[in-house]
Amino acid sequence: DAKTTQPTSMDCAEGRAANLPCNHSTISGNEYVYWYRQIHSQGPQYIIHGLKNNETNEMASLIITEDRKSSTLILPHATLRDTAVYYCIVRVANNNDMRFGAGTRLTVKP
Amino acid sequence: NAGVMQNPRHLVRRRGQEARLRCSPMKGHSHVYWYRQLPEEGLKFMVYLQKENIIDESGMPKERFSAEFPKEGPSILRIQQVVRGDSAAYFCASSRTGPTNEKLFFGSGTQLSVL
Numbered sequence: 001d002a003k004t005t006q007p008t009s010m011d012c013a014e015g016r017a018a019n020l021p022c023n024h025s026t027i028s029g030n031e032y033v034y035w036y037r038q039i040h041s042q043g044p045q046y047i048i049h050g051l052k053n054n055e056t057n058e059m060a061s062l063i064i065t066e067d068r069k070s071s072t073l074i075l076p077h078a079t080l081r082d083t084a085v086y087y088c089i090v091r092v093a094n095n096n097d098m099r100f101g102a103g104t105r106l107t108v109k110p
Numbered sequence: 111n112a113g114v115m116q117n118p119r120h121l122v123r124r125r126g127q128e129a130r131l132r133c134s135p136m137k138g139h140s141h142v143y144w145y146r147q148l149p150e151e152g153l154k155f156m157v158y159l160q161k162e163n164i165i166d167e168s169g170m171p172k173e174r175f176s177a178e179f180p181k182e183g184p185s186i187l188r189i190q191q192v193v194r195g196d197s198a199a200y201f202c203a204s205s206r207t208g209p210t211n212e213k214l215f216f217g218s219g220t221q222l223s224v225l
Contacts, residue, residue: 034213043114043201043216044153087152098214100145100152 004088009105012082018075020104022088025069031092033064035073036100037084044087044100047073078108112137114204114217115184122223123192131187131220135204142185143203143214144177153201159185192224 005023012018024033034049048055048062050071055062061074075082087103115134123129135142140161145153155169159179170177174192179185189196199221203214 041219043203043218044214045216046213049213098143098155100154102152 004090004101006086006088006101006104008102009107011107011109012075012078014080014108014110015077018078018082018106018108020073020075020086020088020106021070022073023070024088024090027068027090028092029068031090033062033068033071034089034091034098035060035062036087036089037082038087038103039081039084047086078106080108080110082106083108114139114202114215116200116202116217116220118220119218120221120223122225124225125193126191129189129192129196129222129224131189131200131202131222132184133187133202133204133217134184135202136206136215139204139206139215141205141207142179143205144185144187145201145203147199147201147219149198156187189222192222194224197222197224 032049032051035047036044037047038044048057048060050062050064062071064071085103085105087100089098091098114136117132121129133142142159144156146156147153157170157177158166159177161179162181174190176188199219201216201219203216205212205214
């Protein structure tokens with residue numbers, strides 16, 4: 001699976017959009033981009049995933065660049081409860097090992 | 111619709127004892143995954159099971175660790191003769207189908223502390 005690079009930490013003001021970047025320059029054509037988050041002391045929570053096209057659901061939007069070497073997770077209106085570690089993962093379908101890196105620690109401030 | 115249930119939430123064992131961690135997947139899910147998270151680190155894959163079968167145990171330590179997912183009942187992660195280095199949070203996840211284009215649902219984890 002391709003390796004990902006994320007900033008260690010980010011801050012965001014409550015009510016503003018949080019844009020979390022992820023670099024995956026070695027991604028292969030059949031690898032998906034997944035985003036999960038982990039709120040302190042809880043299990044990871046699925047947010048969104050995509051292959052080529054941008055995706056949006058009730059939680060977030062995922063913007064994948066045309067060359068697929070990077071992506072951005074957007075939380076449109078961050079709340080204090082969005083404070084968590086956000087993991088960007090790339091993996092091949094049918095691969096059992098979803099590899100979590102260090103992630104980005106997002107802190108939403110009042 | 112209950113999510114992935116793990117118990118116990120906290121488990122304390124002395125060195126040399128056995129630890130048994132249980133995981134009940136979401137209703138309708140027949141695929142279970144176990145992950146371990148050391149303090150201040152990311153999650154590391156351990157094992158993937160389907161009912162009565164171990165599909166991939168490439169992340170499982172070769173000794174003292176075992177996992178099962180019987181036809182009836184929860185999945186069990188068993189650690190024999192625990193050592194201090196086994197202290198970690200152990201998370202279970204389940205999915206409806208296999209690890210294709212499928213999201214995983216995680217439990218709240220079991221925090222194992224070895225004294």
